[in-house]
Structure formats: C-alpha cells, structure tokens
Amino acid sequence: MNKQVLGIVLGGVLVALGLGSCGYFIGQTMYNAKVAMNIAEVKGLAEQRVESDIANWQLRFSISSKNKQDIPALYQQAEAQQQEIMAILKANGFTGDEIEIGLIEYKYYEYRNDSQTVVDQDHELEGMISLETTKVRDVATVRGEVNKLVAKGYNITNYAPTYRFTQLNDIKPEMLKAATTNARIAANEFAANAGVAVGGIRSARQGNFSITDAGEEYGDRHKIEKDVRVVTRIEFYLTE
Known part of the structure; x- marks a missing residue:
C-alpha cells in the first residue's frame, strides 16, 4: 500500500478482551487512529x-443506669464484658497484637422538662474494641460469636468491617504487561484491516491504578474481593 493510503484519516473504536495467565486479567482496548x-x-x-489482605473491625459495648450510686458496679460489669469479648476474639485465633482495647468512658445524660427541671438521667459506661488483622475471612465468624452476647442482655454495636488490598506493587508489573499486550492486539487488528503494519512504540503513558469492591463502580472498603484496574495509552508507529 502506498503512502497516500497511510495519509487517509481513520478513526474508530475496538474492544478486545484478553485473559492473562497469571491472574484474572480482563483486557479491553480502544483505539483512535492518527x-x-x-x-x-x-x-x-x-x-x-484480588482478595483483601487487611481487615479492620470495631465494636462498641455499653452499660447504663439511672442511679449515680451504681457507677462503681457499672465499671465492674463493663470490665467483665470487655474481658468476655476479648476471650471470644482470642478463642477465634486473634492475638493481642491484632486487638486494640479502648478506654472505658463515662457519659452522663440528663433530661429536663419545659421548666428546665431534671426529670430523668442516664449514667453510661462505653467501651470500644478494635481489630486489625490479615485473617480477613475469620472476621465474619468472630462477629457472629460476639453477636451471641446480645442474647445475654449485652448492649453491643457490631460495626461492619472494612477490607483493604495493600499489595498493589506486587501485581503492577503483570497488569501493565497485560494492558500493553491488549493494546498491541487492537493495533494489529486495526492495521490488518487498513492494510498496514504495526511497528514499534512511539510513546506510552500509564494511567492510575484503581481499586474498587468487586462488581462495583465506586467504593473500595466493604467487600473482601476487589477489582484492580489500569489503563495505558500507547502510540504505535504504522508502516507499509
């Protein structure tokens, strides 16, 4: 084909799906021929x-009384509940290095009528326990065990855990290789249709890596499985 054909302006969009051998790679390519x-x-x-490698989880427990004289007894009960929760965590394989115990805090609430007279009051002790662990699959199990304390009358707020993937640097090289391979596949198919050939790379730009919950477009904290995504923009030389 002569150089006049190469001078014709062509444009279009091509999507190519590819599966990488070292993971669940899905390649998609688009072109804008110049x-x-x-x-x-x-x-x-x-x-x-990928699968998250870090899980964070918090729970809150509290105990209250309307009588100020009950505060010393409340502290004893709160400490006993704290120890019981800790025992459940350790029985499920979590260590002291993974568990953070917050201070038991005292809170006082009073309720007044229209005349600003105190008509009721609450004295509350509240404790927090946090967990950060690489045993991401075990968090759901221990949450269920802690929830059983509700049947014993414990006032527990069992917050939803968050999950993070922190090993991005380990998979970057293979993903960039897959993105580049898929870009060349699209360029080759376009070139074949145009009667030209793909030469070397003129320039390459890497986009940002994004991490989202599996199957979601936004958010990256609520699911154990994540989707990691990167887009590269590559310019190839075209030859006869």
Missing part, C-alpha cells in the same frame, strides 16, 4: 480480581 501522522493511538485496559 494515520495522518502514521501512528495509531491505543488504550489498553487490564483488570485483575
């Missing part, structure tokens, strides 16, 4: 599904 400059600009997408 044949007037004898180059083709291609976007290569790589995605990999």
Whole structure:
C-alpha cells in the first residue's frame, strides 16, 4: 500500500478482551487512529480480581443506669464484658497484637422538662474494641460469636468491617504487561484491516491504578474481593 493510503484519516473504536495467565486479567482496548501522522493511538485496559489482605473491625459495648450510686458496679460489669469479648476474639485465633482495647468512658445524660427541671438521667459506661488483622475471612465468624452476647442482655454495636488490598506493587508489573499486550492486539487488528503494519512504540503513558469492591463502580472498603484496574495509552508507529 502506498503512502497516500497511510495519509487517509481513520478513526474508530475496538474492544478486545484478553485473559492473562497469571491472574484474572480482563483486557479491553480502544483505539483512535492518527494515520495522518502514521501512528495509531491505543488504550489498553487490564483488570485483575484480588482478595483483601487487611481487615479492620470495631465494636462498641455499653452499660447504663439511672442511679449515680451504681457507677462503681457499672465499671465492674463493663470490665467483665470487655474481658468476655476479648476471650471470644482470642478463642477465634486473634492475638493481642491484632486487638486494640479502648478506654472505658463515662457519659452522663440528663433530661429536663419545659421548666428546665431534671426529670430523668442516664449514667453510661462505653467501651470500644478494635481489630486489625490479615485473617480477613475469620472476621465474619468472630462477629457472629460476639453477636451471641446480645442474647445475654449485652448492649453491643457490631460495626461492619472494612477490607483493604495493600499489595498493589506486587501485581503492577503483570497488569501493565497485560494492558500493553491488549493494546498491541487492537493495533494489529486495526492495521490488518487498513492494510498496514504495526511497528514499534512511539510513546506510552500509564494511567492510575484503581481499586474498587468487586462488581462495583465506586467504593473500595466493604467487600473482601476487589477489582484492580489500569489503563495505558500507547502510540504505535504504522508502516507499509
């Protein structure tokens, strides 16, 4: 094909799906050919599904009385509940290094009528326990065990855990390789249809890596499984 054909402006969009051998790679590529400059600009997408390696979980427990004289007894009960919760965590395989025990805090509430006379009051002791662990799959089990204390009359707020993936640097090279491979696949298919060939890389730009909950477009804290995504933008030379 002569250079006049290479001078024709071509444009379009091509999506190519690819599966990487080292993970759950899904490649998607798009092109915007700049044949007037004898180059083709291609976007290569790589995605990999991973599992969170860090889980964070918090729970709150509280005990209250309307009688100020009960405060010493409340402290004893609160400390006993704290120790019982700690025993459940350790029985499920969590260590002291993974558990953070907050201070037991005293809170006082009073309620007044229209005349600003105190008509009721609450004296409350509240404690927090936090967990940070790499045993992400075990958190759901221990949450269920702690919830059983509600049947004993404990006032427990069992917050939903959050999950994070922190090993991005370990998978970056393979994902960038997959994105580049998928970009070249799209460029080759376009070039074949245009009767030209793909040469070397003129320029390459890496986009940001994004991490979202599996199957979601936004959010990255609520699911153990995550989708990691990166887009590269590559310009290839076109030759006859």
